[in-house]
Amino acid sequence: xxxxxxxxxxxxxxxxxxxxxxxxxxxxxxxxxxxxxxxxxxxxxxxxxxxxxxxxxxxxxxxxxxxxxxxxxxxxxxxxxxxxxxxxxxxxxxxxxxxxxxxxxxxxxxxxxxxxxxxxxxxxxxxxxxxxxxxxxxxxxxxxxxxxxxxxxxxxxxxxxxxxxxxxxxxxxxxxxxxxxxxxxxxxxxxxxxxxxxxxxxxxxxxxxxxxxxxxxxxxxxxxxxxxxxxxxxxxxxxxxxxxxxxxxxxxxxxxxxxxxxxxxxxxxxxxxxxxxxxxxxxxxxxxxxxxxxxxxxxxxxxxxxxxxxxxxxxxxxxxxxxxxxxxxxxxxxxxxxxxxxxxxxxxxxxxxxxxxxxxxxxxxxxxxxxxxxxxxxxxxxxxxxxxxxxxxxxxxxxxx
Amino acid sequence: xxxxxxxxxxxxxxxxxxxxxxxxxxxxxxxxxxxxxxxxxx
Numbered sequence: 001x002x003x004x005x006x007x008x009x010x011x012x013x014x015x016x017x018x019x020x021x022x023x024x025x026x027x028x029x030x031x032x033x034x035x036x037x038x039x040x041x042x043x044x045x046x047x048x049x050x051x052x053x054x055x056x057x058x059x060x061x062x063x064x065x066x067x068x069x070x071x072x073x074x075x076x077x078x079x080x081x082x083x084x085x086x087x088x089x090x091x092x093x094x095x096x097x098x099x100x101x102x103x104x105x106x107x108x109x110x111x112x113x114x115x116x117x118x119x120x121x122x123x124x125x126x127x128x129x130x131x132x133x134x135x136x137x138x139x140x141x142x143x144x145x146x147x148x149x150x151x152x153x154x155x156x157x158x159x160x161x162x163x164x165x166x167x168x169x170x171x172x173x174x175x176x177x178x179x180x181x182x183x184x185x186x187x188x189x190x191x192x193x194x195x196x197x198x199x200x201x202x203x204x205x206x207x208x209x210x211x212x213x214x215x216x217x218x219x220x221x222x223x224x225x226x227x228x229x230x231x232x233x234x235x236x237x238x239x240x241x242x243x244x245x246x247x248x249x250x251x252x253x254x255x256x257x258x259x260x261x262x263x264x265x266x267x268x269x270x271x272x273x274x275x276x277x278x279x280x281x282x283x284x285x286x287x288x289x290x291x292x293x294x295x296x297x298x299x300x301x302x303x304x305x306x307x308x309x310x311x312x313x314x315x316x317x318x319x320x321x322x323x324x325x326x327x328x329x330x331x332x333x334x335x336x337x338x339x340x341x342x343x344x345x346x347x348x349x350x351x352x353x354x355x356x357x358x359x360x361x362x363x364x365x366x367x368x369x370x371x372x373x374x375x376x377x378x379x380x381x382x383x384x385x386x387x388x389x390x391x392x393x394x395x396x397x398x399x400x401x
Numbered sequence: 402x403x404x405x406x407x408x409x410x411x412x413x414x415x416x417x418x419x420x421x422x423x424x425x426x427x428x429x430x431x432x433x434x435x436x437x438x439x440x441x442x443x
C-alpha cells in the first residue's frame with residue numbers, strides 16, 4: 001500500500017512539473033527571448049502565449065543612474081522599445097489623426113483580412129446562391145401563386161402614395177447598397193479577372209461613392225417604413241392560423257385569414273427593421289471611422305450575459321484597438337447585409353413573379369379585390385366596414401328635407 | 402408607379418445632398434485624416 005502511495009506521489013510530482021513547464025516554457029537559453037520551440041509552435045499554427053514578449057518592455061523606474069553605464073537608456077533598451085511598439089503599449093505622440101494614429105502595428109488586421117476573404121465571402125456567396133436556388137425550386141414545384149377565385153374587376157387601395165414612396169425609398173436604396181456592397185467584397189475576386197484593374201478602379205470608386213451616400217436614403221426609408229407600418233405588424237393570434245397552414249404558400253386554394261399584413265410579411269418587416277438598424281449602426285461606424293466605436297462595449301455586455309461563453313466562443317475581447325473596432329464593424333456590417341439580402345430576395349420573388357396580383361400593391365397601390373380577399377381577408381372586411389361607416393355618417397350629415 | 406419614380410429621384414437628391422453637406426462640413430476623408438496645418442486642395 002505504501003509503495004502504491006509513493007508511486008502516486010512520484011507520478012503526481014512529474015505531472016505537476018510537466019504542467020508547470022507547459023505553462024511557462026524554459027527560455028533561459030535565449031535569455032528570455034523567444035525560443036526555437038516558440039517559433040516552431042507558431043509555424044505549426046498553434047497558439048503561443050506572447051505575454052513574455054508583450055510585457056518585456058523595460059522598466060524606467062529601475063533605470064540605472066544617468067551617470068552610470070547605459071544609464072542614458074532610461075531603463076528601456078531598444079529591443080524593449082520595439083516590443084512596446086509591436087504590442088501597442090509604447091507611449092506615442094502624434095501631430096494628427098487621433099488615437100488610431102498612435103497604433104503603429106496592429107496584427108488583428110491579418111485575422112480580419114483572412115476572415116473577410118475566407119469565411120465571409122464564401123459563406124455569403126453560398127447563402128445568396130442557395131436562396132436563389134431554393135426560390136427557383138419553389139417556382140418549379142409550386143409555380144406562380146394565382147388568384148384562385150374569380151376576379152371582380154374592382155380594386156381596393158392597399159397602399160397610399162406616401163406608403164409606396166417610403167417602401168421604394170428603402171427598396172431602391174437597399175438594392176443599390178447591396179449591389180455596390182457585393183462589388184466591394186467580391187470585386188477583387190470576381191470582377192478584376194473579368195475587366196482588369198484599370199477598368200475596375202473607376203467602377204470601385206463610383207461604387208464607394210454610391211454606397212456611402214445612398215446610405216442616408218436607406219436610413220430615412222427605414223424610419224418612414226417603421227413609423228407607417230409598426231402598428232400593423234404587432235403579432236397577434238390570427239398569425240397562429242397563418243403559421244398552422246404555412247401561409248397557404250404550399251397548397252393551392254388555402255387562404256388563412258390575415259389583416260393588413262400576414263405573418264410572413266410581419267417577419268419581413270421585423271427582419272428589415274432589426275437588421276436594418278444594425279446594418280445602419282455598423283455602417284455609421286464605418287462612415288465616420290474611429291468616431292463611434294461600439295464593439296468593445298457590445299462585447300462587454302455580451303460577456304456579462306454569458307452568451308459567447310455559452311456558444312463556445314469564450315470571453316470576447318473588450319480591449320480593442322481603434323482599427324479592430326473598424327474591422328469588427330466591417331465584418332458585422334457584411335454578415336447582417338448578407339442575411340438581409342437573402343431575406344429580400346425571397347420578398348422580391350413573392351412580390352413579383354411568385355404571386356399574381358401582388359406587385360400591384362406597391363405598383364399602383366390598387367389591388368384586385370379578389371386578391372385582397374384571399375390574402376388579406378380580415379383587412380378587406382375592416383376597410384369595407386370603415387367605408388360603410390363613413391357612408392352612413394355622410395348620409396346622416398345630410399339635412400333632412 | 403409615380404411614387405416609385407419619385408422615391409428613386411429622392412434617393413438621388415438625398416445622396417447628392419448628403420455628399421455636398423458632409424464635404425462642406427469638413428467630413429471628407431481628406432479633412433478628417435489631416436491636421437489643420439495641412440492645406441488641402443491648394
